[in-house]
Amino acid sequence: MFSIAPRTTLRQVRACLQQCRTTPMSRTAAYARLLSTLAVLEQREGKLNMSSLAAITAAQKLGGSITGFVAGSNIKSVAEEVAKVEGLEKVLYVENGDYDKGLPENFAPLLVENIKKGAFTHVLAGHSAFGKNLMPRVAALMDSQQISDITDIESEDTFIRPIYAGNAILTVQTADPVKFITVRGTAFAAPEPTTGSAKLEEGADPKAPCPTEWVSEDLAKSDRPDLSTASRVVSGGRGLKSKEEFDKLMPPLADALGAAIGASRAAVDSGFADNSLQVGQTGKNVAPELYLCAGISGAIQHLAGMKDSKVIACINKDGDAPIFQVADVGLIGDLFQLVPEMTEKLNK
Template identity: 60%
Template structure:
């Protein structure tokens, strides 16, 4: 069972008194977590693709380590998964890496994965199970949670104690503190909330697990991906995003993409730009798109709707170009330029070149 305890104002813009009170409460919670951690025993679902471990899994490992106790990993895949398992054993912070190889596990389907996770958790008495809050995590973990009769705690951004977590609600405008009384805590972690664990320095042991004997009624057909030479939007250190003010797909391509290339940045877009057909849906940043936290986020022609801010407000440096001096984006921007993007962007692109 999950018990919501309190909702606090959004982080950015909170008063010093509020921040101090929150820090004091967090410190107290962490003290409790240390004493309770002796009983904690966590399992981390390690998501991977094309031989590479998803960075969101490394972030989830950092969150799991804050609970305390030992953290083990689980890798599922086809017959070619051995390379990923070897990489997983080198991740700092993992004690053991379970792995299972079967054709059914090659495509991250929830139907075969969830029963195996249930079996591993029950046979090893794990108290916590963590994963990144990715498309795969959001698919597998609800089914797994139902199988073990636990309530999932989704998209956390902080660990207060071994049973208490924080997660954003209302598009990030409030933070909910959630306490879980379930025997096994099932948790997904926001990919921008913690630092990534190091992929070097570990020496975890391997433990092969026999594939679960579960009927499979779902068949994987195909996956269509937009291949780009630019950095991946979810993990890029720099992001250039365009909004509705660009007025057309041609302008989006003409103004946003050259600037992104000059910065070696990923391209993003607001929901308004995506809905208008200026950019592909895979580029959407926001509450219903991708959550990003790059070193630099450059918002061009984006007003700053609450849904968009929810997807990028954790960026280290936010810069904005908008001709409206009262645009909400300027309230959270570290750097702002009140100018017509059709003049400012070409000039900036030229100077960067």
């Protein structure tokens, strides 16, 4: 048996464990007890971003204690909601409207302050625009390297992530004392806030100056399910030929299925659909129960964003299109005839 002060670094812990000559199994269990993860969560206008809770699922897989972190104005109610997630020990919240937009220039020093204070071994955030913008800065400020977009965890220092648009899977091991990681939401299902009772604590606020000013945002508004988390997605590609046809065929099909709408990059670049709807390597990652696409060839960059979908269905006039290689079901034919026909049958 050995006892370790809470602030002992992981390196010292490792040395201590080696001295104890423990078996691999008991070492793993001992590590897990000593890990402490900060899950950085997102809010928008005082509403918790549920998909950001995927960071908590990943932290649970790591083991050890988990602390949630939120910052912004009127943040206490968000922190209270986070506290209901099972498995969280604590939620740190920082009440300050300067953090509302998640600008990395002042959010990064805010996190650094709280990470140092809490002596966390791991810092996890979603691989979202927020996480991708923020985490490299935080890691750099703490002289560490970020590990991006992980889809699995092998151990406290070894992580799995896809590279080359998902065509190769990399196993990354890091010796950094604090690990900074962004997690792929589709690989770690976000938990629901239910009956958890984590304690709330005010975090430190260094009030770092922010040289960047938030001027405005122009968001696409939609009553449809959120593309990243929808259980059904219908997606259109270049085969739809024009924005008029895209708007004529895809929304009724989406309505019939209660689905979110997605698009290929070719469709987005051609102006058929909004940029926020792009699925793929440089768009969103989705893993719905059903991904139904029409007029999409199935380029690897598109597949990178949707191939983890449970059921993939496609409509394409070219039976040799690569999308058929990943599809569970497919219709070979003209989408201008098949999509309205399918929509009509679904509505019946």
